[in-house]
Amino acid sequence: MPLITSIKNFQPGDKPTAAELNAPYDELAVDSLIIGGDNAASGWASHRHFQNPIANSAKEYENSNFVETKYNNTTYQTITEGGNPAQIILNYTPDIYDCIRFEASGMVGESDVATDWDYVGANIGKPNYYAFRLLLTTNLGTVNLGEWGYSFTTKRGDALTSVLTPSLCSPIYWQPFAFSTVYLHQAAATLQKVELQCKVFSNTNTLSVENHRLYAIRARR
Amino acid sequence: MLAKKKVTFENLAGIEQRWKAPTPNAADDVTAARVDPRGGGWLFDRGIEPWWDPGGDYFNPGEVTIPSPTSVIEDLFVDKVDSLFVWSKQNTEQVYYLVESGGRLYYFWGNKQGTGAFYSDYVEIDSGRHIPKINEPGTQYIPYGNRLLIINGYDKPLWFYGRERVRNFGFTIPTPSPEPLTIQPDYLDGSEELGLGVAAPNFSSKSTIGLGYAANEEPNNFDYKMTFITDTGSESPLSSPTGITWQTDAAATQKKFGVVIKHLPIGPTEIGVVARRLYRTKNQRQDTATAAGDAVYYLVNQINDNTSEFYVDIIPDGQLVDTAPSIADTSTIQSGYSFGAAWNGSIWLAGGSVNPTRIIYSKQGLPEQFGGFDYFDVGNTAGGAITGLVAYYNNLIVFRQRAIDIVRVGNGGMYQVSQLTPEIGTTAVNTAKLVAGVGLMFLGYDGIYAITGGLDGGSAVSVQKISNGLSKEIPLINRAALPRATAVYSAKEREYWVHYIQNGFTYPTRGIVYHLENGQFSLRHSLTEGQEYLWGFTALAADPNGNIIIGTQPKWVGNPFALIPAPEGYLVGLHVWSGKKGWGKKWVLTAIDQNNYTYTISDVNKPLCVWQSDWLDFDDNSIKHRVFNVEVDILAYGDTQISLTWQQDYSHVEYNAGAQKQAKSEFLFTTQEDAVFGPDNGASKNYFTVNSSALQEPRIVRLRWDVNTGLVDHFKWSLYGLSTFHVLGVDIHYSDVEQLPLNQRINIQKGQPQ
């Protein structure tokens, strides 16, 4: 408890010694380096007293160009437009139990849809899907933060057991996509970057991605 | 042999300047003193120090990093402080020292990390403000809950939250109206083309939601209004109405409709709007139609945000219950009110050039909501314009130019205004302060008054002048400049200070202090001609610990913006009345590098202090007296000196009786003197040594000055000191000589009365 307690109340007739006179100042010299809540009045702080940022720090990536990019990859690939990958370079080592919020959003344009169904085996309905992923890269490897899916058309996902080939259902153009998650940092590692990626189930379909953005907000305290 | 007599004054009193002082131990002048709270007597141990001390020998505030950087040096270091308020925000330990100077309203947090960060703790609340003239009281500060209202009758009223958040106060402009889209029923049967009105949703005639009558050729007519809700819960006045009408005909058009409000105005963020309310009449149809609703507005919905612009109203008439507020509940107010107070849960505003005799008050608990009929106009009684509002006891005191009115809660909970006293008024609203044990003290045109007592419980309220003994000081006050007088009451010092502008000056240089310890007055002024600037206290306030904070008129000798000759600045920045033996710092400008000003800093000596007696006639001015010596009881202060002078027969000439050390005379110039602080400059024989010198208990000592006057009618003595001194009482040894006053008619000369 960094309080000054070695203060003497001198009385007439006392002969103050150097030790008695110096004691409060010696204690102050030590306590002033470890000032804590016991020294301060309640409710004293204002925003101006804090360095910025104190509790949260944010980074973002924004691509607002009206230029679409197309993807028919069936494994995840980082969304890239004009040579700019949708990623945020983090390059810091969080404290254990720091929480980092990630949020991504964007617009899907006029995708090219050829297949939105499949009634064979375990892939029933899956060709209709495309998905996004947030991939975190650390010095120890990668971390899959989450995957989220959308459909190219309105068709339901399960059994269509007719032997006839059905036509496509209504394709969905110009649909916004958005998702967010929170990552709890539990092991010592350096975060290097986070990327926004996408893939499709069937390479007969081509996903069109227009504007997109990515946010990373570190919450320390 | 002349019989020696002695007159003893055990306790010296304060100022009494009337011809015949009620008590002979009174003073003609007591400057820069306080009454010792431990044991009485007049203690001259005060000085002033800077509120924030630059420290060291040099000071450079550095590059300006604050908003609107032009004229920063002038506004902060050269211009006078026009207003000062120390605000403790409720429920926090945050204390704001709000200063207004050079048209800026700002505060510093107070602790800077080295002089290179001078502006890091500067927070500006407003700039470009009106600078009050010599006959204007300036900005008023009204705490309300944990917010602060700041008004001056010229600039927009401000609502300060603390930290860096401030917004405009009150509803001063009308609320804008909502904009509904038209409705096109005929589009539904194909007889009209696509227009804006087709956006309205429609419902079956049997639907429980939707507006209007869905029958053939039934006219429908609705009017809309809206209000803003601020974060104080106050509701703005209703907007003007906007109407919408439609009529159905063919079967396909016989629907109920939802009204699309395409633009619901967003409240100005500068007045803190957090929600909006939409009101609507019931279906007014046509005048002659049956079942037509009246133009009574009902609440449709409260939209709990200040961002949505789009709203669809589908609520039928039968579900509208709550009526809209009337003009009696809320109306716009003018922004030119100059005075205000928080009393009985409401904000009270009054005065100003536009409404000099009008008082308005808000709803209780809703500080920004003023009803259209919630006002008083005191112009129908004599007394002049309103010059201030102060909450006192369970009443609201209304100061006027030539009267004092009072607002109280009467029978039935209604407010009543009546005149407390005619002919006593004041324009010095900044001097009205609540003083513990006295009441409400203020500076009037002819002295200091106190309002005591109350109107309830059998007590009586009285307004009395209590400064009758200041008959030489009060006439010095510039009456036209009374609005710029300032006052403070400190519970720590137990003093009420009032500082005012003297005739011939443009800023306050003199002050009167009322001491609660003994109910006496003392003065504050310079004893040295040409040094009045050292008392340039333009604004006063007390912090939560009772320290008196002083806003000043900085004094610059020379051009403060030029290097040659090097200008000297005194009283720059806020100061504090404290136990420091000094009078702030002197700033000398030594370098200017673009916008960087560098100053050398040095201490300023405390000015001379005095206790000066009244003219004494030893109770009989018909005979002559010979005064031998003056013996003064003081508290010993070691090897520091005080001096005594004396005067006779109303002569201005002061005879110097010499300086003496404030020490026990028997030990003087010996090693038995009380140990004193060093460093050793040869003035003492006994400097305090740690480990061996003993602390001395305060002792009373008696010092004797021999004066040896001739035969005199009247005698006056004065005690001066630059160091700390503490005077308790005095004995004066004298003798009487039986000599009647001369009869002038014994020797009549030419030109004299015959």
Place this chain on the structure above:
Amino acid sequence: MKTWTQIPIEQNQMVKPENLNDNLQSYVKEFNGDLNGNNFPTYSLSDANLKRTTDSVTLIAGSTTGFYVPKSTQGFYRKRKSSSFEGGTDVYTPLLSINLFQDDWTKGWNRLNYNSGWESYYLDFDAREGMLVGCATIDWQHGTDKLLCSSGGINFSGERGNDWVSEWGVFVNDVLVARTGFIPPKRHTTEIPFSIPCGSQNIKIDVRWITTISDYATTGTPHGSPFVIFSSDLWVRNVVR
């Protein structure tokens, strides 16, 4: 609070006890619990001055994963069920499929945590007074049906159910605080941000859904479309006042 000189000390002045006591005691009193915003320099506090999260972290594992992490200025509370992670499959494989003709559901709000295996899928914690700022991200599908008619050699396929709208809502202590509005049929990852004030109280946050379905007169199994969940990620930040 700022403190200034109480009594003067000057050269050659007698040394009395109050000369040593008064000034020092006022500064000590200031240091021992009265330091405020006028004493501390601006821009002087960093996150190092705020208490770190220590051992009050709760980690949740199993078929629902998440954590409860209360910090100095905010607390993070999160639960997730996802086919890619907790379900052990991938983003294309549903985690939960509700047959709207056979399983129990209502025309009003349906709680996600009323489904088997989802019983613990809601946030339950003691909040501190301030704000709850969070987001629910649900990856779900309720698609249109495809009718295939074959008669007399003529094959016709038609889509039905374009009016089967759905809606998601976030509930805090059973009060609806955010809702999506009608979403037409498709697979969609719906992000629902929400923000409400709260007191120091127990908080329960869950997500619920509404949907519509219609069948047609036929023999055999009714035709419709299941309500399918792929993942749900619910997190909230309790910002302390």
